[in-house]
Amino acid sequence: MTVNQNPHVLLYPRIRKSPFFYASRRHGVQMYSVYNHTYHPRHYGDPIAEYWALLEGVTLWDVGVERQIQISGPDAFDFTNLLVTRDLSKCKVGQCKYVFLTDQHGGILNDPILLRLEENRFWLSLADSDILLWARGVATHAGMDVDIREVDVGPVQVQGPKSYAVMRDLLGDSVADIRYYYLHDYTIDGIDVTVSRTGYTGEIGYEIYVHNASQNAARLWELVWEAGQAHGMKVIGPCHIRRIEGGMLAHGADITFDTNPFEVGMGYDWMVDLDQEADFIGKEALRRVKAEGPRRKLVGLEIGGARLGTYNDGSMIDPFPVHYDGGVVGQVTSACWSPRLEKNIGLALVEADLSAVGTTFSVDTGERPGTLLPSGEELVEAVVVPKPFIDPTKEQPKGDVTALAAAGPSAATGAAGG
Incomplete structure (x- = not known):
């Protein structure tokens, strides 16, 4: 066939x-x-x-x-602060924040960009999961005076x-x-x-x-x-x-409803403000996760074997199983060939006690038609490395735009080298 x-x-x-x-x-x-x-x-x-x-x-x-979900009305600030894990009292009008929305178990429902347009008007620029009906349900249960709609x-x-x-x-x-x-x-x-x-x-x-x-x-x-x-x-x-080079997360791949913010690490744990006075959905669950430590962690991997695809070309149909000491201990959630690094790189969610830099795994990069079980036919070596792979302090997007424009095309090309 x-x-x-x-x-x-x-x-x-x-x-x-x-x-x-x-x-x-x-x-x-x-x-x-x-x-x-x-x-x-x-x-x-x-x-x-x-x-x-x-x-x-x-x-x-x-x-x-x-899709843009607008939250407005007299209780919009308090309601939006209930939805997200960051303290929005630290978000000015005219400011944006990358935020997590979590459920009562601490699972990540979405990781939108939040835009604060007015004191009591916000947009959630959604990643790939439904939030409109969730937010309306929360508002009904909370009894808050808000208007929630897709604009x-x-x-x-x-x-x-x-x-x-x-x-x-x-x-x-x-x-x-x-x-x-x-x-x-x-x-x-x-x-x-x-x-x-x-x-x-x-x-x-x-x-x-x-x-x-x-x-x-x-x-x-x-x-x-x-x-x-x-x-x-x-x-x-x-x-x-x-985005893989930069350690940026994709909802539905690197993070899901079954993934909590402390598992993805990479500096994203500071996005959970457990010390703020206000409550938010999932706060108690995430307090327990932080105290006990996450069971899994998202790590960066350098992956051996043949050159991988670009992730958005249809070459990675399923996550890649991660093997260690004869068993499957996690999965590669996003992977690609990096032209600058000239290596295969990826993000993998693995057991927390195997997440240290330098840990070596075997990864199955083979296709597994019709089954969720690993094929075991294309095992390659992979090693845990620091992430993000390029520009770990995010200096690149924060750069001086006027200096870059004044310097001309050759400087712009060099600056993009990360």
């Missing part, structure tokens, strides 16, 4: 479309997946070329799949060392004043947008949230694309090579 290695994804009315679907499609999407019940462009033919375009220039992404707002990402130059041409010099993880409102050719200095790359970058996206998204896309032409802008899909 012949296996079709590249089956199509059906395009039809039943699955939602990003407000940028038709605009981004014109650039030659080669593969879609479904994210938040919405078609999402994964790549445009050559993920390795897209990786270098991100590192050396400027890229445009359709991320309209990041007609769609984001695009402009990422890479030349992203500031594009944004300056599009919006003016004031873009330089947007600090890392802060936001500002603008109007572009009559279109209201909110711009944040955030992104899923570990590079300098911005997200543009277009208001009334169902009406304005296509025109906004073209305005950004036109501004990018002088800077060699390329349209790409999410660059999973770069």
